[in-house]
Amino acid sequence: MPNPVETLVRTSRRIAQVTAARTLAYAILPALVAAALAASLRPLGHATWERWGYVLGAAQAAILADSLITVAIVALVAGAAFALREYQRARDFVAAAEKVDDAVGSHQQILTFATLADPAAPETAKAKRSPLFPLLWKSAASFLESFDPNRAFPLRLGRSITRSSVLAFVVALATALATFGLIHPPTPLEAQAARLREIANEIEKSSTSPDDLALATSVRDAADALENPNLPPEAKKQRLEQVMQQMASHADQKQGGGKEKGGGSGSGGSSKVAKGSGQPGQGAGTSNASGNNGGGGGSGQNQQAKGAGSNDNGNQGKDKQSIELQNEIAKAEAQLESEGAKSPNNGSGPGKDQTKEDNQQAGNKPNEKMAGNEPNPSQPGNLPKQGEGNRNLPQTGGNQQQAAKDQGSNMGDTHLGEFPTPVKTQRFLKPGEKGEALDIHDARYVMFRLPGATPVGPGGITVIDPNRAKASTPYVNAPLKETSNDAPPDERQLVPPRYRDLIH
Amino acid sequence: MGAAPQASADQRVAEFRRVFQRAEQEVARVIVGHQDVIRKLLTALFCGGHILIEGVPGLGKTLMCKTAADTLGLTFKRIQFTPDLMPSDIIGTQVLTEHDGKREFQFKPGPIFAHMVLGDEVNRATPKTQSAVLEAMEERQVTVFGVTYHLEPPYIVLATQNPIELEGTYPLPEAQMDRFLFKVIMNPPKPDELREILNRTTGSDRRKAEPIFKPQEAPAAIEALKELVRDVMVAEPLERYVIGIISACTPGSPGAVPEVSQYLRFGPSPRGAQAIILCSKVNALLAGRVSVSYEDIDDAIVPCLRHRLLRNFQAEAENVTTESILEQVQKRLKRPRA
Numbered sequence: 021m022p023n024p025v026e027t028l029v030r031t032s033r034r035i036a037q038v039t040a041a042r043t044l045a046y047a048i049l050p051a052l053v054a055a056a057l058a059a060s061l062r063p064l065g066h067a068t069w070e071r072w073g074y075v076l077g078a079a080q081a082a083i084l085a086d087s088l089i090t091v092a093i094v095a096l097v098a099g100a101a102f103a104l105r106e107y108q109r110a111r112d113f114v115a116a117a118e119k120v121d122d123a124v125g126s127h128q129q130i131l132t133f134a135t136l137a138d139p140a141a142p143e144t145a146k147a148k149r150s151p152l153f154p155l156l157w158k159s160a161a162s163f164l165e166s167f168d169p170n171r172a173f174p175l176r177l178g179r180s181i182t183r184s185s186v187l188a189f190v191v192a193l194a195t196a197l198a199t200f201g202l203i204h205p206p207t208p209l210e211a212q213a214a215r216l217r218e219i220a221n222e223i224e225k226s227s228t229s230p231d232d233l234a235l236a237t238s239v240r241d242a243a244d245a246l247e248n249p250n251l252p253p254e255a256k257k258q259r260l261e262q263v264m265q266q267m268a269s270h271a272d273q274k275q276g277g278g279k280e281k282g283g284g285s286g287s288g289g290s291s292k293v294a295k296g297s298g299q300p301g302q303g304a305g306t307s308n309a310s311g312n313n314g315g316g317g318g319s320g321q322n323q324q325a326k327g328a329g330s331n332d333n334g335n336q337g338k339d340k341q342s343i344e345l346q347n348e349i350a351k352a353e354a355q356l357e358s359e360g361a362k363s364p365n366n367g368s369g370p371g372k373d374q375t376k377e378d379n380q381q382a383g384n385k386p387n388e389k390m391a392g393n394e395p396n397p398s399q400p401g402n403l404p405k406q407g408e409g410n411r412n413l414p415q416t417g418g419n420q421q422q423a424a425k426d427q428g429s430n431m432g433d434t435h436l437g438e439f440p441t442p443v444k445t446q447r448f449l450k451p452g453e454k455g456e457a458l459d460i461h462d463a464r465y466v467m468f469r470l471p472g473a474t475p476v477g478p479g480g481i482t483v484i485d486p487n488r489a490k491a492s493t494p495y496v497n498a499p500l501k502e503t504s505n506d507a508p509p510d511e512r513q514l515v516p517p518r519y520r521d522l523i524h
Numbered sequence: 525m526g527a528a529p530q531a532s533a534d535q536r537v538a539e540f541r542r543v544f545q546r547a548e549q550e551v552a553r554v555i556v557g558h559q560d561v562i563r564k565l566l567t568a569l570f571c572g573g574h575i576l577i578e579g580v581p582g583l584g585k586t587l588m589c590k591t592a593a594d595t596l597g598l599t600f601k602r603i604q605f606t607p608d609l610m611p612s613d614i615i616g617t618q619v620l621t622e623h624d625g626k627r628e629f630q631f632k633p634g635p636i637f638a639h640m641v642l643g644d645e646v647n648r649a650t651p652k653t654q655s656a657v658l659e660a661m662e663e664r665q666v667t668v669f670g671v672t673y674h675l676e677p678p679y680i681v682l683a684t685q686n687p688i689e690l691e692g693t694y695p696l697p698e699a700q701m702d703r704f705l706f707k708v709i710m711n712p713p714k715p716d717e718l719r720e721i722l723n724r725t726t727g728s729d730r731r732k733a734e735p736i737f738k739p740q741e742a743p744a745a746i747e748a749l750k751e752l753v754r755d756v757m758v759a760e761p762l763e764r765y766v767i768g769i770i771s772a773c774t775p776g777s778p779g780a781v782p783e784v785s786q787y788l789r790f791g792p793s794p795r796g797a798q799a800i801i802l803c804s805k806v807n808a809l810l811a812g813r814v815s816v817s818y819e820d821i822d823d824a825i826v827p828c829l830r831h832r833l834l835r836n837f838q839a840e841a842e843n844v845t846t847e848s849i850l851e852q853v854q855k856r857l858k859r860p861r862a
Contacts, residue, residue: 118761132759132815150755152814155533159813 032116034169040107045180047099058088216243550733557717571802573705597742598639605649611656646683707831756805787839792832799828
């Protein structure tokens, strides 16, 4: 027959362990959710807000991830502390006996036994035991003979985890709310940085040499530098120039004989694009002067190397990436220059609202034509050069975002924050106003005024209203175009017969 | 912790159960029904308390008490309380006697000197006479002319009350009521029981209870069993449960339930808690246990407390009984956890 005291001690330990585990289980799920969210913040961004055209700044993402990891750690620590406290509380001999009593249905015999046989009780209390205590011992031992604490108090965490899912949901909800509060439409620099990162990823994926990997890392660092609010625009620009040089040297190494460096003349510096034909055996490329607006026109270096190995398709892909990368870098650099030119202290403070600033810049920049800096329509990312006849046409959109939509695949990036100023457009002249004759083509609608009520003469015939409104200025009714059934429906000028007299 | 004390304890518990159950059976051979009253009567005897039995005349209260005394081999006296009954008629008095030519006062014990005393219709006597009995109940001794006479244990008073004839009666004061361990209600017999009563009392077959103890052995044996009852163990959480019950029944106390505050003027005294514990111990022994359970306590609450609660005017006007209040208390009270 087992010693009931030992059994109860084991039971109290088991109950304490189970209680502590259940308490800890309350914290595990929220901690796991927080840690998982922290780890998957970037993939989540790719899957959600970046698809919707928003970005989460690197600094904000880092803060969010750090907060989530802190939440996870705090949850685990708090859970552990509570579990320890519950363990100590649950290690109660009498309380365990009461639970055993309920489990075995001994009508409080084990509870009474425990109160009298508690190892923590003083000896004086034990000395006052009833003469019937041996009977109670015997009875308790018989009840506990086949009692297994592990079986009677199994470790079931399902309920705790189910309850803690509420906490986990709260963590996830809070994270979602915080994320939606932090995300914002990308600033040009952020967009460029994101694009640079994509290119860096592509380079990494198709890398065959350590140089490629180093280049990808360098590009990624440049992207990080672009988003770093603590860096002044000059430093960012310097960083980009370094990347460009790396790219150029990398492209030189890759291209071999298909590369040609042309001497272009630009007002602010040399802007050279060596474009290879890509045909086997054709080593000579066409040199294309291409320059982006450098703002101050000082140091805009835009070297774009395109077309390298004649027969090597893999190299072609890489070269394409390189070209894209160089384009992006050039855009970012131009953006930085424009930013630096606009900034009175030639630097951006960490507390500045970058988006607002960029939008303001975009609205203020005229689309000026810079000598020697004509964009090449064939180059990706460059707007086609508009003809003189189109220069007076009103430009659509008030900001760069709208412009990006209108420009299609190039996303309007070539505007680089510059927008055309409104010009005079043709309009109808007011009565008495003098001006150039309008050159209206293909007018499709004629506006006319309907009378308030149709006057009816004798016999129910519609007649002309003598009191109808008359024009105060002379006018000439132009004959309407003949209606024809052959004309498409939207070309027909269908006028009810009863109004035709009014018009003609 | 040798084997001998275990065997002895085992034997004592077994003896208690045997005696109790045998007594129940023997009384039940004479009294039809009323098993609950019989059990409470015997419980009060082994707890060392007294019992107040309330019921209409003719239900067999006197016969039950006499049969119980005969079964246990105890002496039995009956006192019919009347308005002109004097304390000396109960306690006894000094009478002048002549012995060898010398005259002296000699104490002539009254009917209160017995193991089992039945006070029939105790509410018909004057308060002065009632007090004489109630003092004997509590002190287990009487004092006559400065001389104290102890009442031989076991001593139990079984008082009966007639609830229907209130004219010319002196209802027991609440303080006196508190001295009774139990108050049990004897209900009229059911039809089957009445038929059995008729068969037993109007036929030639007259049943008689067999005594369990010889008269000279009975007091000591019963006292030993009373000691056994007091050896039964009660866990500390169960004691707190009883204390919680008393608090819940006491108006104005922090644990009082709303019904108590609404309908009671006074709650039970500590005697009520003592009564519950003692009754629970007997219940535990009868269940073959040496420790009290919650069920034992719940079973003891109503008979132990129903006569200790003093209702207010509202309760009497609304005919709210103490039993219903105790039922609410039991429903609302949670068992304490260790």
